[in-house]
Amino acid sequence: MTAFLSYTVIGLFTGAAYAIAASGLVLTYSTTRVFNIAHGAVGMVFAFVYWDLSQRQGLPVWLSLVLVLLVMAPLTGVFIQRVLTPGLGTAPVGVSLVVTVAILVGMIGIATQIWPENSAARSIPQFFQGHLIHLGGVIVTPQQVITIVISAIVAGGLYILLARTRAGTAMRASVDNAELLGLYGGRANVVAALAWAIGTALAALAGILLAPIIGLQYYDLTLLVISAYAAAMLGKLTSLPMTYVGAMGLGLAQSYVVGYLQDIPGHDKLGGLPACVPALFLFAILVLLPQAPLRIGQVKGIISAPVPTITRSLVFGVLLIGAVIVMASGMAESSLTNVGTAIAYSILMLSLVLLTGYGGYVSLASFAFAGVGAVVYCKADQPNLLGFILAIVVTAIVGAIVAIPVLRLTGLYLALATLAFGQLMDKLFFTSQWAFEFDNPLKAGRPKVFGVSFSNEGRYVVLMAVMLVLVALVVIAVRRGRLGRMLIAMRDSQAACGTLGLDQRWFRVGLFAGSAGIAGLSGALLAGLRVTISASTFVYFNSLILLMIAAVWGVTSITGAVIGGAFMMYLPVAQSNYPTYAGLMFVVVAVGAVILGRNPNGLTYWMFRIPGWIQDSLYPVLADRYPGLALKARAFEVAGDPEGEDEALVPVGGPGSEHSSGEVTSDVVASR
Amino acid sequence: MSLLHVDDVVVQFGGVTAVNHANFEVEAGTVTGLIGPNGAGKTTCFNVITGLQTPTSGRVSLDGRDITRMPVHRRSRKGIGRTFQRLEAFGSLTVADNVRVALDIHDGFRGMFRSVENDIDELLELVGIADYANERADSIPTGTARLLELARSLGTDPRLLLLDEPSSGLDESETEAFGELLRHLASEGRTVLMVEHDMDLVMNVCDVIHVLDFGTIIAQGTPAEIRANPVVQKAYLGYEDASEPAGSHARPRPAESGPAESGDDDTKVLAL
Numbered sequence: 001m002t003a004f005l006s007y008t009v010i011g012l013f014t015g016a017a018y019a020i021a022a023s024g025l026v027l028t029y030s031t032t033r034v035f036n037i038a039h040g041a042v043g044m045v046f047a048f049v050y051w052d053l054s055q056r057q058g059l060p061v062w063l064s065l066v067l068v069l070l071v072m073a074p075l076t077g078v079f080i081q082r083v084l085t086p087g088l089g090t091a092p093v094g095v096s097l098v099v100t101v102a103i104l105v106g107m108i109g110i111a112t113q114i115w116p117e118n119s120a121a122r123s124i125p126q127f128f129q130g131h132l133i134h135l136g137g138v139i140v141t142p143q144q145v146i147t148i149v150i151s152a153i154v155a156g157g158l159y160i161l162l163a164r165t166r167a168g169t170a171m172r173a174s175v176d177n178a179e180l181l182g183l184y185g186g187r188a189n190v191v192a193a194l195a196w197a198i199g200t201a202l203a204a205l206a207g208i209l210l211a212p213i214i215g216l217q218y219y220d221l222t223l224l225v226i227s228a229y230a231a232a233m234l235g236k237l238t239s240l241p242m243t244y245v246g247a248m249g250l251g252l253a254q255s256y257v258v259g260y261l262q263d264i265p266g267h268d269k270l271g272g273l274p275a276c277v278p279a280l281f282l283f284a285i286l287v288l289l290p291q292a293p294l295r296i297g298q299v300k301g302i303i304s305a306p307v308p309t310i311t312r313s314l315v316f317g318v319l320l321i322g323a324v325i326v327m328a329s330g331m332a333e334s335s336l337t338n339v340g341t342a343i344a345y346s347i348l349m350l351s352l353v354l355l356t357g358y359g360g361y362v363s364l365a366s367f368a369f370a371g372v373g374a375v376v377y378c379k380a381d382q383p384n385l386l387g388f389i390l391a392i393v394v395t396a397i398v399g400a401i402v403a404i405p406v407l408r409l410t411g412l413y414l415a416l417a418t419l420a421f422g423q424l425m426d427k428l429f430f431t432s433q434w435a436f437e438f439d440n441p442l443k444a445g446r447p448k449v450f451g452v453s454f455s456n457e458g459r460y461v462v463l464m465a466v467m468l469v470l471v472a473l474v475v476i477a478v479r480r481g482r483l484g485r486m487l488i489a490m491r492d493s494q495a496a497c498g499t500l501g502l503d504q505r506w507f508r509v510g511l512f513a514g515s516a517g518i519a520g521l522s523g524a525l526l527a528g529l530r531v532t533i534s535a536s537t538f539v540y541f542n543s544l545i546l547l548m549i550a551a552v553w554g555v556t557s558i559t560g561a562v563i564g565g566a567f568m569m570y571l572p573v574a575q576s577n578y579p580t581y582a583g584l585m586f587v588v589v590a591v592g593a594v595i596l597g598r599n600p601n602g603l604t605y606w607m608f609r610i611p612g613w614i615q616d617s618l619y620p621v622l623a624d625r626y627p628g629l630a631l632k633a634r635a636f637e638v639a640g641d642p643e644g645e646d647e648a649l650v651p652v653g654g655p656g657s658e659h660s661s662g663e664v665t666s667d668v669v670a671s672r
Numbered sequence: 673m674s675l676l677h678v679d680d681v682v683v684q685f686g687g688v689t690a691v692n693h694a695n696f697e698v699e700a701g702t703v704t705g706l707i708g709p710n711g712a713g714k715t716t717c718f719n720v721i722t723g724l725q726t727p728t729s730g731r732v733s734l735d736g737r738d739i740t741r742m743p744v745h746r747r748s749r750k751g752i753g754r755t756f757q758r759l760e761a762f763g764s765l766t767v768a769d770n771v772r773v774a775l776d777i778h779d780g781f782r783g784m785f786r787s788v789e790n791d792i793d794e795l796l797e798l799v800g801i802a803d804y805a806n807e808r809a810d811s812i813p814t815g816t817a818r819l820l821e822l823a824r825s826l827g828t829d830p831r832l833l834l835l836d837e838p839s840s841g842l843d844e845s846e847t848e849a850f851g852e853l854l855r856h857l858a859s860e861g862r863t864v865l866m867v868e869h870d871m872d873l874v875m876n877v878c879d880v881i882h883v884l885d886f887g888t889i890i891a892q893g894t895p896a897e898i899r900a901n902p903v904v905q906k907a908y909l910g911y912e913d914a915s916e917p918a919g920s921h922a923r924p925r926p927a928e929s930g931p932a933e934s935g936d937d938d939t940k941v942l943a944l
Contacts, residue, residue: 485772486773488765495756500777
């Protein structure tokens with residue numbers, strides 16, 4: 001009984017912290033319709049800032065709290081709302097997801113840059129550490145009491161703000177119709193900025209309260225957003241009281257799982273389960289949510305890269321394979337591994353071309369699917385075509401299983417479900433004995449296809465190039481055919497597709513499964529390339545980086561995918577070459593995604609100048625220092641060719657304009 | 673029995689009642705008008721009938737079968753087609769491809785073995801926009817896009833066609849041709865339910881007219897009866913002559929959301 005009460009107290013504490021974070025999320029989402037995936041990351045950064053001020057600089061605790069919660073966090077919130085995300089509320093969901101994921105990546109980049117991992121361990125002490133309160137046999141810490149009390153104050157404060165003040169009334173009006181609020185003289189911009197200031201401060205508060213308990217970590221605190229939105233989902237991201245109920249339920253559930261897991265036989269294999277409770281909670285709620293109405297919008301055409309004909313693609317595919325054959329015969333093995341990795345990532349990018357570029361949906365778990373494919377390939381131990389086919393089919397089925405719970409919901413929920421899925425895979429599956437078992441790498445055999453052995457590294461990379469071309473041809477064929485037209489139609493207007501008789505729910509599941517299958521192939525190929533492969537290759541954060549790079553390089557064309565894949569391979573190489581700037585590189589990619597995810601003119605401008613700029617200035621420098629890299633650089637060019645000419649014909653847009661030109665339309669809509 | 677029966681439908685958005693116990697029927701083979709001032713709940717009625725909006729209460733039946741809870745795409749399979757007031761053309765596809773998508777969806781797997789080129793040409797000819805076949809749907813004028821939505825909807829061979837302000841964006845002679853097209857569709861056995869602000873068109877083409885005001889049907893009858901109805905004149909036509917185009921008088925209305933139709937052409941230019 002005492003144990004139960006102790007777990008309950010811990011659960012209420014965690015729930016209270018979740019409630020604080022979740023109410024901030026609800027406040028920002030409901031006033032601006034921008035779902036801030038970076039909510040947890042913001043809390044993480046401010047927990048670090050608070051640590052820096054109170055521990056490293058030695059400022060008094062109260063002053064640090066005032067500085068962080070009343071000055072820095074609100075200003076950051078206003079900055080995010082005004083500078084990084086204005087107008088995103090009316091943009092397609094994909095755009096606002098890309099931008100807020102970019103903010104998340106940028107926040108992690110900032111944190112790792114300013115407070116690098118390798119220095120001494122940091123910790124935030126609990127408030128009034130050492131003082132314990134005894135309540136009828138249960139020991140309660142002041143931190144727990146303070147958190148629960150603060151969460152009650154936040155709840156009361158928000159109620160008074162929303163129900164009793166003019167600003168609160170304007171906020172509630174803004175939820176319903178920001179434009180109408182504007183017509184009646186309310187200043188929607190001020191209201192939005194206020195909501196983001198408060199929301200960001202609440203994220204910081206939750207981060208500071210939780211950091212002493214879960215540790216001052218980059219990723220664990222960032223994933224606070226999953227807990228927060230799992231709680232907020234119970235109130236459909238708009239109801240504060242339901243959000244509190246959800247947060248408390250989640251906190252208690254998590255605490256009981258932690259507490260009672262050790263009593264269950266075989267618990268040692270489920271070490272990752274407690275961390276996954278929010279994700280599981282989220283899936284449970286998603287299944288229970290009612291059908292979302294189809295959005296009725298505008299005619300918003302999207303300029304994307306022209307699709308090359310099959311013949312054309314074939315010609316350039318053969319050229320690409322030829323180039324890889326040349327490289328395979330003359331390149332050092334380590335560089336060849338990089339080429340192979342780039343090809344695998346390009347295939348992974350192609351899964352996003354299908355899903356995001358054509359379909360308009362965002363996946364935040366590409367690498368998790370790739371990991372599933374790798375595990376299947378290794379475990380099946382069929383080093384031949386069957387192994388690859390198995391990897392594709394099983395991953396596609398897993399993809400369908402992820403998409404089915406969100407069948408009735410909108411793209412935002414699909415993306416959030418994939419983030420939760422990525423975390424589940426990370427914490428629960430990949431580390432389990434069925435997969436990689438912590439850092440115990442799996443062995444993958446190189447295949448034999450039609451009697452030809454591909455055990456030689458060079459031959460294997462050529463095989464990968466052939467696979468890349470095949471997948472690209474399939475993607476192009478889909479795009480050119482009936483399915484592709486329906487995909488585009490569905491992206492342009494779901495309401496019209498529905499009234500024409502298309503059952504979009506299953507269409508979407510099929511699309512998602514197909515995209516996952518391609519990701520699975522990519523993972524399997526990567527496993528074969530590396531021969532041994534571990535879970536660290538497939539951490540969820542990589543999926544977010546992949547999405548950023550997709551936003552930067554473009555996700556509507558094969559060319560964009562191939563360049564992006566190569567870039568994805570190169571980023572960690574560059575980071576290990578310049579470890580002092582590793583965090584900064586994340587920030588740069590994130591800033592690129594924020595800019596290119598939104599501005600169509602900037603996109604064209606950059607898209608058509610970056611290749612020339614790299615050739616003119618960057619390649620010679622790189623060639624001097626790393627002869628191997630320069631060879632790879634030429635590989636990009638060959639890969640980039642197939643659509644190069646076509647793209648040049650498009651005045652605006654080009655690859656990757658999917659997000660940005662959607663943005664143009666919505667801007668116009670907003671300004672009418 | 674009537675083809676469509678809207679039975680005591682109520683739709684509430686928060687505190688606003690957009691449709692308030694609306695009752696009306698549409699007879700098969702007729703062109704029926706649904707008119708009323710801005711914000712009267714006409715488009716919401718259409719959304720309820722096509723399944724885009726779940727009513728707070730009430731029921732919708734097609735051929736006497738309750739379809740209130742049926743998903744959007746299945747209603748389409750049952751023969752309900754529609755066009756939208758705020759355009760929903762597939763902007764990134766060409767005009768011909770817009771229609772092609774409709775035919776593809778309608779044909780399902782059978783369509784993989786059937787050429788639809790002739791059908792596309794016929795439909796575009798029928799509504800009179802064949803000249804635009806190869807242009808992107810977000811680059812054509814508003815009126816043309818409305819005709820495109822009609823052609824696209826006809827691609828699914830609907831029995832009941834809901835047209836939401838189909839003639840706005842058309843000039844006088846185009847509107848006249850459009851009226852003839854509607855009569856032609858009715859003579860083919862299709863049933864048309866039309867929300868329309870062009871009173872000349874409504875009075876000339878419709879067999880029956882329902883008048884919606886504040887979400888409630890306040891009058892129904894033939895064009896002549898509606899024209900003479902004092903309740904309609906007072907509530908809807910605002911004491912003015914019946915031939916005046918309606919919707920021009922300023923009268924605060926609750927539900928109709930946000931910025932509506934104007935300025936579409938600017939969008940087209942910028943969206944390129």
